[in-house]
């Protein structure tokens with residue numbers, strides 16, 4: 545099946561047989577176990593990380609609606625398995641916990657999502673972290689390194705990291721890629737040698753700003769470890785969220801491509817606006833020096849960042865947008881605009897902000913599905929202020 549067909553049909557193969565058109569939503573917390581011995585067997589199988597059993601037994605062990613979303617996402621990432629969690633951070637935490645038995649050292653390529661950076665620097669998981677730039681992975685690997693974590697496109701700088709190069713530098717150490725910004729529509733890290741792909745499914749996969757979720761796509765062995773962590777810690781995804789995410793996958797390719805078209809238009813126009821100091825978008829000339837758009841990534845995506853001269857000006861823009869929503873998060877149907885230094889990346893501290901090139905006047909835009917002319921007019925009036933916009 546072609547990939548776009550998979551997006552519509554994966555995880556739905558048995559619906560005709562069931563005599564339904566939409567997947568059933570199973571909200572049970574517990575399941576009848578008339579045959580105790582069969583129940584014991586199922587419970588042991590699920591608790592040791594098996595994907596399914598003859599009986600789900602209890603909702604922390606398994607849920608059939610969530611499993612459908614997992615099958616769909618696994619198909620789109622070219623993975624055998626996927627494991628869903630209550631949030632992106634729950635998924636990322638589960639990866640660290642699952643891999644810890646292989647060694648307490650991890651190599652983290654900066655910049656990372658603010659929450660991930662905070663998780664690792666807070667010392668909560670007792671991990672020994674080496675913070676590196678993309679070219680420093682090989683030198684940081686030790687015998688006790690359990691994983692390398694990398695994010696591309698990076699947040700909020702939109703820098704692209706060469707995943708084949710990271711995989712080569714990591715050698716035998718599994719590489720985990722946070723591919724939230726790219727989605728499987730634009731990038732499939734497992735095909736490039738990564739061991740696991742993690743998504744904040746809250747973003748593009750859900751796509752409508754109404755589901756908090758995370759998911760990891762990987763091979764069977766890693767998946768079993770992750771399911772064990774999920775059973776033990778209880779970071780499970782609610783079945784309604786699983787249902788909505790599975791539905792979201794059907795329109796994912798269409799949404800991602802339309803948002804990307806809009807982002808390209810806005811990025812080009814922002815780049816020639818006199819009050820904008822700079823634009824970061826991999827689809828602009830000179831911003832993809834390694835030529836990764838068209839190879840590693842099918843397109844530049846729909847997130848861009850632009851810089852204005854001051855925090856005050858950035859604040860004014862966030863307060864003045866009318867079509868765009870001034871809010872954190874990304875990947876929604878509507879366009880979201882936010883100031884990373886004051887919001888999403890506040891937690892990582894001033895030194896790391898500066899080092900990561902996250903200026904006070906930087907605004908990140910997650911471009912949505914609106915008409916691009918409405919978005920451009922909205923941005924112009926917000927950037928220029930009422931007087932300038934009226935004088936035009």
Ligand SMILES: *Cc1c(COP(=O)(O)O)cnc(C)c1O
Pocket residue numbers: 631632633634657659660695699722724725743744745746747756757758
């Ligand atoms: C939002 C986000 C996360 C965290 O996901 P939550 O669903 O908010 O827990 C992790 N990585 C990236 C790149 C994100 O954008």
